[in-house]
Amino acid sequence: MVGPAAAGAARAYDHVVVGGGGAGCVVARRLAERGSAVLLLEAGPDDAGREDVADAGSWPAMLGGELDWGVSYAPSPQVAGRRIPLPRGRVLGGSSSTNAMLWYRGHPSDYDGWDLPGWGWADVAPRLELAERVLRVERPRDPHPVATALVDAVVAAGRQGAGGLAELAELTAAAEDDGAGGVRSRRWSTSRAYLRELPPLEQLPGSGSLTVVTGSPALRVEVEGGRATGVVHLLDGQPVTSALVSGGEVVLCAGAVETPRLLLASGVGDPADLARLGVPVVSALAGVGRNLQDHPLLEGVTLRLREPRGPVRDNGGGAVWNWRSASPRSDAPDLHCFVTQAACATPAVAQAHELDRSDPHLVGLGVGLMGSRSRGHLVVRDLAPGGAVDLHPGLLADPADRAALLEGLRDVLDLADGPVFSALGAQRLAPLPTLTSDTGDTDLEELMSLACTTFFHACGTAAMGRQDDGTAVLDPELRVRGVDGLRVADASAFPTVPTSNTLAPVVALAERAADLLVPWSVRR
Numbered sequence: 001m002v003g004p005a006a007a008g009a010a011r012a013y014d015h016v017v018v019g020g021g022g023a024g025c026v027v028a029r030r031l032a033e034r035g036s037a038v039l040l041l042e043a044g045p046d047d048a049g050r051e052d053v054a055d056a057g058s059w060p061a062m063l064g065g066e067l068d069w070g071v072s073y074a075p076s077p078q079v080a081g082r083r084i085p086l087p088r089g090r091v092l093g094g095s096s097s098t099n100a101m102l103w104y105r106g107h108p109s110d111y112d113g114w115d116l117p118g119w120g121w122a123d124v125a126p127r128l129e130l131a132e133r134v135l136r137v138e139r140p141r142d143p144h145p146v147a148t149a150l151v152d153a154v155v156a157a158g159r160q161g162a163g164g165l166a167e168l169a170e171l172t173a174a175a176e177d178d179g180a181g182g183v184r185s186r187r188w189s190t191s192r193a194y195l196r197e198l199p200p201l202e203q204l205p206g207s208g209s210l211t212v213v214t215g216s217p218a219l220r221v222e223v224e225g226g227r228a229t230g231v232v233h234l235l236d237g238q239p240v241t242s243a244l245v246s247g248g249e250v251v252l253c254a255g256a257v258e259t260p261r262l263l264l265a266s267g268v269g270d271p272a273d274l275a276r277l278g279v280p281v282v283s284a285l286a287g288v289g290r291n292l293q294d295h296p297l298l299e300g301v302t303l304r305l306r307e308p309r310g311p312v313r314d315n316g317g318g319a320v321w322n323w324r325s326a327s328p329r330s331d332a333p334d335l336h337c338f339v340t341q342a343a344c345a346t347p348a349v350a351q352a353h354e355l356d357r358s359d360p361h362l363v364g365l366g367v368g369l370m371g372s373r374s375r376g377h378l379v380v381r382d383l384a385p386g387g388a389v390d391l392h393p394g395l396l397a398d399p400a401d402r403a404a405l406l407e408g409l410r411d412v413l414d415l416a417d418g419p420v421f422s423a424l425g426a427q428r429l430a431p432l433p434t435l436t437s438d439t440g441d442t443d444l445e446e447l448m449s450l451a452c453t454t455f456f457h458a459c460g461t462a463a464m465g466r467q468d469d470g471t472a473v474l475d476p477e478l479r480v481r482g483v484d485g486l487r488v489a490d491a492s493a494f495p496t497v498p499t500s501n502t503l504a505p506v507v508a509l510a511e512r513a514a515d516l517l518v519p520w521s522v523r524r
């Protein structure tokens with residue numbers, strides 16, 4: 001591991017990976033263990049030794065903090081004109097170091113539905129299984145009572161198995177000895193798992209090298225004669241160029257906001273955007289920054305239990321319910337509910353209901369639409385990493401999304417008002433008990449517009465597609481069209497957001513990206 005001050009050796013690399021996040025740590029490690037000389041550039045600091053990252057229950061406190069890029073979604077009428085923060089990890093491990101740690105593979109139809117060679121369920125599933133071993137994915141061993149209550153409530157409502165499943169959640173957090181005779185739940189980010197816990201490269205015959213530089217934001221990819229030749233990045237605040245060996249490749253893994261920014265800074269994008277930003281056209285690709293997708297999440301159901309809820313366990317949740325609406329997007333369950341060992345309320349909902357978040361009796365139920373159809377776009381205003389960008393995700397813009405999420409909200413209100421939560425002495429604080437599943441659409445839609453927020457699953461802004469797809473930025477092997485030696489391997493590459501939390505598909509995509517870049521068979 002190399003920190004910011006020590007880096008900058010004048011040498012060329014087989015691969016420069018930009019962004020040490022959910023995908024980048026996986027790609028960099030896999031390439032290095034197959035013999036490549038790899039440089040991994042991360043804008044943020046190292047995550048090693050940080051208790052806020054390691055403790056599974058601490059992630060909400062990191063939202064908007066020093067490890068966050070601090071971007072937000074632009075206001076829109078569907079969300080009552082509110083600006084919605086979009087947290088993104090700016091630290092080694094990226095958002096896998098700051099996220100909520102739910103591991104959800106999605107459904108076979110998510111991947112088969114992309115209809116791209118090499119990306120079907122049969123290709124992705126083995127890579128998910130591999131990643132689950134590396135990331136020590138496990139379910140809560142001693143779940144919080146509210147987690148158990150969600151599963152029991154679904155069973156009591158007769159909804160278990162009927163087009164859906166409630167279960168203790170799989171997490172990239174594992175129980176570890178706390179040194180005092182108990183256990184504590186600790187995060188397994190991709191930085192921890194792939195950079196620190198896998199066997200050292202020196203122990204692997206034929207492996208190459210991995211140089212990790214933190215605090216070093218990339219500014220652009222150098223392209224000469226239609227081929228990537230290196231990356232310009234800041235080192236101690238000064239721009240330097242790290243070059244590729246002949247035939248080497250740059251892999252952008254900077255996430256769904258910063259990857260399209262880097263493409264534009266490198267001359268890849270819509271010519272109108274490039275002209276506005278003053279960048280000469282290298283490859284005219286109108287799809288860069290289009291196709292922005294995220295799942296809408298409702299943070300609007302908060303209950304007050306008779307007893308205090310007790311210390312936080314696991315990731316502060318612990319159970320999920322996935323089920324199908326009347327008109328799902330695909331064969332997959334499109335609705336999702338999770339519990340929170342705290343209030344579940346946007347600032348607007350909390351204010352409207354005068355919630356006291358410090359009340360130790362509060363728990364919540366989040367409702368998400370995983371089978372969302374709405375799509376939006378982003379507009380880069382400033383090419384500097386983390387600079388101004390207008391993000392228009394189009395949350396709830398599609399009427400079918402509003403109808404499905406309304407159905408999900410009604411189902412969850414029924415659970416909240418049912419016998420299992422009643423047995424815990426639950427009083428509904430938000431929405432007020434006068435709002436029930438029988439309430440008319442207008443009032444529930446008003447709640448929905450105040451409660452809608454990001455599920456943190458931004459993706460799709462440099463999407464792959466078939467050769468004849470004019471909007472595709474990448475070919476099915478993740479190559480940027482029109483530039484040799486440049487690929488994208490992160491959440492930007494998804495053509496359609498899977499019906500799951502996005503880390504699992506990101507890691508599977510990263511594992512496959514490494515296989516495309518350096519197949520096992522050519523390992524040196």
Ligand SMILES: Cc1cc2nc3c(=O)[nH]c(=O)nc-3n(C[C@H](O)[C@H](O)[C@H](O)COP(=O)(O)OP(=O)(O)OC[C@H]3O[C@@H](n4cnc5c(N)ncnc54)[C@H](O)[C@@H]3O)c2cc1C
Nearest residue numbers: 019021022023043094095099100101102218258491501503
């Ligand atoms: C608060 C939160 C909660 C979430 N909860 C869950 C969850 O429970 N389960 C789940 O599956 N998913 C969850 N997600 C989403 C999931 O973590 C992301 O989809 C996934 O990490 C995306 O991977 P990525 O590699 O595309 O981007 P990231 O993981 O965000 O990584 C991008 C990396 O690139 C770096 N970078 C950016 N620009 C530059 C540059 N110019 N130069 C160098 N480095 C750069 C960033 O600092 C970052 O480290 C959550 C996300 C957040 C933020």
